[in-house]
Amino acid sequence: MVVSATYFDGESARNRSVDVNEDGTNLTFSGTDTPYTSWSIKGLHAIDAPTPGQPYRLTHEDKSGARLIIRDDVFIKTLVSRSSHLKGGYSSRDIAHIFGWTIGGLVAVAALGYVAMVLLPDKVAHILPETWRNRVGSQMEAAMAEGAKLCHSPAGDAALSAMITNLALGQPDLPAISVHIYDIPVLNAFAVSGGKIIMTREILAKADGPDEIAGVLAHEIGHVAHRHPEAQLVRLTGMQVLGSVFTGSNGGDMTTNIAFMATVLRFTREAEAEADAYARDTLVKSSIDPMGLKRFFEKINKLEGGGGDKSSAFSKLGGIFSTHPGTEDRMKLIEPLPAGVVAKPSLTNEQWLALKDICK
Ligand SMILES: [Zn+2]
Structure with a gap:
């Protein structure tokens, strides 16, 4: 074949x-x-x-x-x-290799817990086992979606894959991701543990073209690539996360509590800058016009504070960029494609219409 x-x-x-x-x-x-x-x-x-x-x-x-x-x-x-x-992903054998698994489990957990809490949440985030990242990510996703419909249509799914592929063509080291769109009338997008990216119907409705969504997606992929959600989990719960990695539990109900999740997903200014830089770099390498992301930022900035169902989990988690400080400064850093680079549309018109209608 x-x-x-x-x-x-x-x-x-x-x-x-x-x-x-x-x-x-x-x-x-x-x-x-x-x-x-x-x-x-x-x-x-x-x-x-x-x-x-x-x-x-x-x-x-x-x-x-x-x-x-x-x-x-x-x-x-x-x-x-x-x-x-x-x-793909890390097996427990890989993890054992990474840690030079020669000391007893408890000693290792204690040592790692110390490292996690005191020294290097970002480093620990990069060596958490894939199975744990996925399990915790799935729990976070389920808690956030609150039973909302997961949107699927053959043409819409194909369009979403095409957009991810167009981004991956410029960025061969794009991390493994899964993108889910929920039928939720609140404008938002998140990256949670395990490379899971969650977007709402409303974000598609508010976008005026595929490049705006490709820009938002590239930003969220930036959070995944830098393991920001995992680093926040380690930073906020330290020992609890590490203990749950080794016992195979979910670390209590921490990942199903919306208030806690809102804290996990409120990234630092530095993390947002990293995700933005990743988005700009990816869009330029893929020849997708970064001005789409800029337009979307500007639009959201104007919409902030208006509309939406305030009682849903998605609202409690904060506005898409309102919880992220420095929006004005961040927008200024987004520049058009370099002269001479011909922009490639992130989707064809037909694919874009299919993606827009994925929740219908
Ligand atoms: Zn962000």
């Missing part, structure tokens, strides 16, 4: 189209400007956990800077079903 994919050699920023094949032992690919390359399947490393409809990135031990981005679900499924090491 031959499928097309995108290849970054890790040396130049250019992405190349390649045809990929696999025979159970090797993954081979070539393209007009890519010589025939053979990677042993044993040496492959999956950056993402395979998720239907989402780009799946592979790298190889012989060329760790390179990225092969595959989007064919059937091909990915076949490959992963035969090679369990390609399921």
